[in-house]
Amino acid sequence: MSLRRFIVKRLLAIIPILFGVSIITFGLVHLTPGDPVQQILALNPRAGPTEKQQLREQFGLAAPIWEQYLNWMKGVFTGDFGEVYRSRRAVSEVIYSRLPETLLLGLFGWVFGLVIAIPTGIYAAVHKDQLGDTVSRFVALSGISIPNFWLGLMLILIGSLTLGWWPVTAPKRAPLLSFDMLWYLILPGLTIGTAAASSIMRVMRTSMAEEMNKEYVTAARAKGLPERTVVLKHVLRNSLISVVTLAATLTASIVAGSVIIEQVFAWPGLGQTFIQAIRNAEYNLIMAITLFTGVFIILANLVADILYAALDPRIRYD
Amino acid sequence: MTDKNVLSGRGRIEITGFNPERVEQRDSLSGWSEEAGRATQSRWSRAWQRFKRNRSALLGVVVVALLAFLAIFARPIEVFGLTVQPFSLAPHPPGELLYFNHPGEGFTGDYQPPSMKAPMGVDGDGRDIFSRLLYGGRYSLSIGFIVVGLTAGIGLLYGAVSGYYGGWVDEIMMRIVDVIYAFPGLILSLIIVSMLGRGYTQLIIAFSLFGWAGYGRLVRGEVLKVKENEYVMAAKALGARDRSVVLRHIAPNTMAPLLVVASLRIGTVVIGVAALGFLGLGMPPGSAEWGTMLDGARNSLIRLDTGPKWWATVFPGTAIFLFVMSMNMIGDGINDALDAQQTGVGKGGDE
Amino acid sequence: MALLEVEDLTVNFYTQDGTVNAVDNLTYSIERGEKFGVVGESGAGKSVTALSLMRLIDSPGHIESGEIRFKGQDILSMSEDEVRSIRGNEIAMIFQDAQTALNPVYSVGEQIAEAMRHHLDYSKSEAKEETIDLLAKVGIPEARKRYSDYPHEFSGGMQQRAIIAMALSCDPDLLICDEPTTALDVTIEAKILEEIESLAEEFDTAIQLITHDLGVIAEICDRVMVMYGGKPVEKAPVEELFYDPKHPYTVGLMSSIPRIGDSTDRLQTIPGKMPDLVELPPGCSFHPRCPYAEEACTLSEPELLDTKTGKPASEVGTNHSAACLAYSGDLTGELDYSVTVNEDSKSNAPASQITGDNQ
Numbered sequence A: 001m002s003l004r005r006f007i008v009k010r011l012l013a014i015i016p017i018l019f020g021v022s023i024i025t026f027g028l029v030h031l032t033p034g035d036p037v038q039q040i041l042a043l044n045p046r047a048g049p050t051e052k053q054q055l056r057e058q059f060g061l062a063a064p065i066w067e068q069y070l071n072w073m074k075g076v077f078t079g080d081f082g083e084v085y086r087s088r089r090a091v092s093e094v095i096y097s098r099l100p101e102t103l104l105l106g107l108f109g110w111v112f113g114l115v116i117a118i119p120t121g122i123y124a125a126v127h128k129d130q131l132g133d134t135v136s137r138f139v140a141l142s143g144i145s146i147p148n149f150w151l152g153l154m155l156i157l158i159g160s161l162t163l164g165w166w167p168v169t170a171p172k173r174a175p176l177l178s179f180d181m182l183w184y185l186i187l188p189g190l191t192i193g194t195a196a197a198s199s200i201m202r203v204m205r206t207s208m209a210e211e212m213n214k215e216y217v218t219a220a221r222a223k224g225l226p227e228r229t230v231v232l233k234h235v236l237r238n239s240l241i242s243v244v245t246l247a248a249t250l251t252a253s254i255v256a257g258s259v260i261i262e263q264v265f266a267w268p269g270l271g272q273t274f275i276q277a278i279r280n281a282e283y284n285l286i287m288a289i290t291l292f293t294g295v296f297i298i299l300a301n302l303v304a305d306i307l308y309a310a311l312d313p314r315i316r317y318d
Numbered sequence B: 001m002t003d004k005n006v007l008s009g010r011g012r013i014e015i016t017g018f019n020p021e022r023v024e025q026r027d028s029l030s031g032w033s034e035e036a037g038r039a040t041q042s043r044w045s046r047a048w049q050r051f052k053r054n055r056s057a058l059l060g061v062v063v064v065a066l067l068a069f070l071a072i073f074a075r076p077i078e079v080f081g082l083t084v085q086p087f088s089l090a091p092h093p094p095g096e097l098l099y100f101n102h103p104g105e106g107f108t109g110d111y112q113p114p115s116m117k118a119p120m121g122v123d124g125d126g127r128d129i130f131s132r133l134l135y136g137g138r139y140s141l142s143i144g145f146i147v148v149g150l151t152a153g154i155g156l157l158y159g160a161v162s163g164y165y166g167g168w169v170d171e172i173m174m175r176i177v178d179v180i181y182a183f184p185g186l187i188l189s190l191i192i193v194s195m196l197g198r199g200y201t202q203l204i205i206a207f208s209l210f211g212w213a214g215y216g217r218l219v220r221g222e223v224l225k226v227k228e229n230e231y232v233m234a235a236k237a238l239g240a241r242d243r244s245v246v247l248r249h250i251a252p253n254t255m256a257p258l259l260v261v262a263s264l265r266i267g268t269v270v271i272g273v274a275a276l277g278f279l280g281l282g283m284p285p286g287s288a289e290w291g292t293m294l295d296g297a298r299n300s301l302i303r304l305d306t307g308p309k310w311w312a313t314v315f316p317g318t319a320i321f322l323f324v325m326s327m328n329m330i331g332d333g334i335n336d337a338l339d340a341q342q343t344g345v346g347k348g349g350d351e
Numbered sequence C: 001m002a003l004l005e006v007e008d009l010t011v012n013f014y015t016q017d018g019t020v021n022a023v024d025n026l027t028y029s030i031e032r033g034e035k036f037g038v039v040g041e042s043g044a045g046k047s048v049t050a051l052s053l054m055r056l057i058d059s060p061g062h063i064e065s066g067e068i069r070f071k072g073q074d075i076l077s078m079s080e081d082e083v084r085s086i087r088g089n090e091i092a093m094i095f096q097d098a099q100t101a102l103n104p105v106y107s108v109g110e111q112i113a114e115a116m117r118h119h120l121d122y123s124k125s126e127a128k129e130e131t132i133d134l135l136a137k138v139g140i141p142e143a144r145k146r147y148s149d150y151p152h153e154f155s156g157g158m159q160q161r162a163i164i165a166m167a168l169s170c171d172p173d174l175l176i177c178d179e180p181t182t183a184l185d186v187t188i189e190a191k192i193l194e195e196i197e198s199l200a201e202e203f204d205t206a207i208q209l210i211t212h213d214l215g216v217i218a219e220i221c222d223r224v225m226v227m228y229g230g231k232p233v234e235k236a237p238v239e240e241l242f243y244d245p246k247h248p249y250t251v252g253l254m255s256s257i258p259r260i261g262d263s264t265d266r267l268q269t270i271p272g273k274m275p276d277l278v279e280l281p282p283g284c285s286f287h288p289r290c291p292y293a294e295e296a297c298t299l300s301e302p303e304l305l306d307t308k309t310g311k312p313a314s315e316v317g318t319n320h321s322a323a324c325l326a327y328s329g330d331l332t333g334e335l336d337y338s339v340t341v342n343e344d345s346k347s348n349a350p351a352s353q354i355t356g357d358n359q
């Protein structure tokens, strides 16, 4: 099977999953108790049943549930995610305006994770059970055990409040790619990257150590290749396969992490918008962001699958 | 090519007089026997041996046990008005306002740094953080174990059914898992809590409703592996009913990997619960749950007028970290112990 | 000077269950161009010996003591760089299971060319041309096309051929073959053995062939060493070993070769199993399985003795040696087996595996 056919096949397999994703998104928001109309009108004690009904219709919440779903899906296909109830802004516009901040944060976390974890993982596997390995394992275990929002708070306590190197909150009105913003990005980026780095490092170490015991490694050594070549050429490529498998899962956890980390650092991204939307029962906004997340993670999975096939020649023929 | 086989063309070699029966019939010549000193251990008892030698895992067990002990004996426990646990290690009830109940001891209604009377300081409402930490362990620990127990159980059943029946049942069940996998678990929990409202049961539902998917996938994989084993085939051939085959043979075999994942998941759940608490979407406000204690921590930290109230953030976070780290050390220990990779001659020596 | 001289080699593995004495005081030598067989059941320390020759014993294994002289130089005291220039270049190895010995993510050609580029400083294209030649030589059809195939696209037999090509790529002086045909079925086995033999002839390479299969030894080797429990128990030229075996273990191995077409004679096997190397039986470690064992066998460990003189065997003067108390006179009974050559059927050389082995 060629790589292209492989990709096409995977794309086709995604369609039913996307459908399921839309149902969960919609169902979670609509089938559970809680009602935006109630919330909005709570502020207005004089509102009676007529106003209620009016708002319901205006928000499109009056129709039978399946019709609401169809309407929503119709909108989704045309890129129309409805409007924010309170501000009347288009949901898509809100999302696009906040997306770059979140993407940058996630990317920073990812890159930081890879840059730290891969060399450390290799080092730990090669020096298995020696001091460096023990220390890095302990650090990595701490990295996955530390609640990331609390790590963020601690970084603020140390970096901003004690050392005074960073402001305590994201610079207001600075363009995203300005020095001030990028400098501030370091703290939330480190916070998100820590968990990623720790998991990658652990997987890297385990899979490297496992690969090192395989006979092809002995065979490569028996050829007289320097240990460096044996590890960096023969072993590394095989262990990267398991890192790629992890990548999709990690993307999901980075996405989830950024929702909370943005809260901690007042980083003006989608995560903050999402929490705000949840507090305000902004259904359209919640659904749109959730759907986005789902699609994004599915695509990340797809990329991981393709990378996987590219790294492992056996895959294409399965 | 020249056939240099020394034996060809010269007929067959036949040995006579080498009589193995002599060995079987005679008494053992020395005390040595093949099994001496190495009683065949079951997988689980071997794992237990290995676990016992793992110092960091044992440390984890000690810490978790200690935290559990402190949580249980923090304040008395009453069941239907009957005190079943009379001890109280925590000096104050978790909700007690110190300035109100202990007037004249210098307590105010605001943050106060650690002191002799309040070793971890006083929080923004004038409550003793130390007492709250001890008591709050009840929430984090119990939610963690309950959620993992529930999800692992559901996942076990789900995966066993999916893997065992195969075919379109499997296909549909696994697509459902794929769908759940498209969302970060925390985001789903967030939405669920926001819809159901805050609270203990709500949190358990929020983390259990979709949390089983990972176990389901794992168990299914394991089931596929053991499914072809002879003993399952044999049981089927003997006409055992489908369900009893699944339960009796397959489920026990998947326990090892399930246990490893579950033990490592407890930490994730506890951190998730704490994160929701931190966002104000966990336990009701004022609850002593560790994450909920951090709700508002950011504001207390960056309130510059009087300097950062570090104690209100550092101690609850450390408690979460300590518990999760210990659980993960245990999980790693279980993983190492059950992963029956024999080190030894098999590796560098003869197969 | 022999090509390879191993003297008093001792290798231990430190495991959770205790120290495994995988190779104990092993001494042997191989001449240039000689085909030397090492035979024994699983766990006899054969593979550990092989890996020790290239100093490839990994933790938890450790080469405790001894000397391994290759062309007069002690491999064990060389620097890492020096050993590396010998590995794959002057001593090469053919692995038991080609499938696991090939890296699944690199093409077969690349993996063969690699060693040449490293040791012989070939350019990429030179190495490729050489590799294609080699692949053709070891009998892979359409070698040029196959060069860029991945290991999983090769059949088991072809993988083994590729491993042979890899081992021969730098024209080594010593080729270690570790159970080169165990993973293959009988028809391919014969072909591969033939291939190894004729290539070794062509390249004038000495071979150390490790196997549990006496049939394979008969096919190729000049001299044989029989190992049991990490120790050599008999060393002899191949003909003498077959027609005049001296050690009861060797005799047991030979009597457990199935006689094809001989349905009347029940297959005799060596009773029991190879003991675990963690805890070897006292005295002669073969005594729990030896039909001739006596009290004395549990008390003292027999040395390797010249079977003619009963004096300790020496590398130079001794032709045939065995480690059994029968040759030091400590055994009261006799080794009352006899070997007869059955002239009437000519075809079947021992061709199968030792049945004591659980492969």
Ligand code: SF4
Pocket (backbone or CB within 6 Å): C247, C248, C249, C284, C285, C286, C287, C290, C291, C292, C293, C294, C297, C302, C323, C324, C325, C326, C331
């Ligand atoms: S020494 Fe004794 S036990 Fe060992 S082989 Fe000889 S007769 Fe058998």
